[in-house]
Amino acid sequence: MRHAPFIRGLLLVLATFIIAPGELRGEEPEDRYNFEFVTAPMVVSNPNFGNGGGATFMGLFDLAPGNENVQSSSLGLTGIYTDRGSHLLALGGNVLPSEAWRIKTAVADIGVKSELNVDELPQRADFTTAVRVIHLNVLYGFGEHFFAGMRGVVKDIGYSPDNEAGRQYLEAVNATDDLSASLGPVLSFDTRDNRFFPYEGIYAEATLMLNPTILGSDESYGVLDGFINGYDQYRPGHVIAWRLYGRFTPSDTPYSDLSTLGRKADLRGYIAGENIARHLISAQVEYRWKFRPKWAVVGFVGEAVLFDPGDLSRDSFYSSAGTGLRYLLSEERRLNFRIDYAVGEDYSDGLYVGISEAF
Numbered sequence: 001m002r003h004a005p006f007i008r009g010l011l012l013v014l015a016t017f018i019i020a021p022g023e024l025r026g027e028e029p030e031d032r033y034n035f036e037f038v039t040a041p042m043v044v045s046n047p048n049f050g051n052g053g054g055a056t057f058m059g060l061f062d063l064a065p066g067n068e069n070v071q072s073s074s075l076g077l078t079g080i081y082t083d084r085g086s087h088l089l090a091l092g093g094n095v096l097p098s099e100a101w102r103i104k105t106a107v108a109d110i111g112v113k114s115e116l117n118v119d120e121l122p123q124r125a126d127f128t129t130a131v132r133v134i135h136l137n138v139l140y141g142f143g144e145h146f147f148a149g150m151r152g153v154v155k156d157i158g159y160s161p162d163n164e165a166g167r168q169y170l171e172a173v174n175a176t177d178d179l180s181a182s183l184g185p186v187l188s189f190d191t192r193d194n195r196f197f198p199y200e201g202i203y204a205e206a207t208l209m210l211n212p213t214i215l216g217s218d219e220s221y222g223v224l225d226g227f228i229n230g231y232d233q234y235r236p237g238h239v240i241a242w243r244l245y246g247r248f249t250p251s252d253t254p255y256s257d258l259s260t261l262g263r264k265a266d267l268r269g270y271i272a273g274e275n276i277a278r279h280l281i282s283a284q285v286e287y288r289w290k291f292r293p294k295w296a297v298v299g300f301v302g303e304a305v306l307f308d309p310g311d312l313s314r315d316s317f318y319s320s321a322g323t324g325l326r327y328l329l330s331e332e333r334r335l336n337f338r339i340d341y342a343v344g345e346d347y348s349d350g351l352y353v354g355i356s357e358a359f
Contacts, residue, residue: 052082180216269342
């Protein structure tokens with residue numbers, strides 16, 4: 001049953017919060033945990049999904065009240081639907097019960113109606129990608145700022161062509177349905193003063209995700225990726241944020257796990273899946289100016305190189321630039337509602353709306 005992994009993942013996310021101290025289940029006053037709820041509309045107009053909207057609901061709470069070294073935990077639900085028929089339904093949370101433990105869990109059901117312009121095909125390649133994902137990340141701290149642990153992902157991915165060019169494209173890239181799991185170690189370093197809108201600090205993470213045949217992959221392979229984000233408030237209200245990201249895959253990596261532009265924040269302004277290769281290296285710089293107590297603007301630029309070994313050329317380099325607006329939803333937690341508009345090369349662009357920063 002293809003829905004079974006999604007249902008199990010939903011139960012896993014809920015269990016992370018339900019199987020908790022008795023105080024969370026109503027045996028103590030709620031304000032002991034400093035509960036706060038925020039909601040924001042989602043207006044979508046980007047290359048990945050199409051045009052549409054939805055909403056995000058997030059609950060914020062403190063599992064270690066009184067300990068200023070433990071930041072707030074969160075549980076969020078997001079739903080989006082677009083004019084293409086693309087959709088996203090995701091439930092996820094970050095649990096920070098103490099200074100030592102960090103637990104991140106999520107389950108998502110995603111349907112993407114892709115419309116890709118491929119030079120080798122006479123018309124636009126249209127196809128649908130259905131994705132169900134379960135994600136669990138558990139880290140334990142050692143030293144003052146280091147964390148280590150494991151990440152597990154279960155994914156159920158299916159492809160269906162919506163026109164002849166879409167069928168040809170899926171065959172050319174060998175995109176096949178895949179139900180598999182991956183598991184790997186995670187090492188993290190974090191000196192940020194706030195996880196939602198940092199003013200100062202460094203946040204770095206490296207992961208090696210292993211995809212063995214015993215967990216469903218056709219061929220055993222591993223994916224190495226990592227990032228380092230930096231934040232510097234050079235004067236009150238003015239923050240320079242930067243990000244370096246790298247992702248490296250072996251030759252037998254399936255289409256669904258290849259590196260691509262437009263995934264997460266690397267880089268905004270591109271269609272995820274339209275430009276793919278084995279390796280991706282990107283860099284971004286973002287200027288954040290808080291010009292009013294609740295309002296801020298940002299400007300950002302990025303550069304990426306997406307390439308296969310032995311095939312590095314000028315066509316492997318991509319640029320991106322954009323601007324955005326921020327509205328403060330939670331002053332205590334520095335949680336923002338954000339709207340970003342980014343442009344890439346060859347008339348590629350996108351509008352991104354959400355809660356919290358891109359990185």
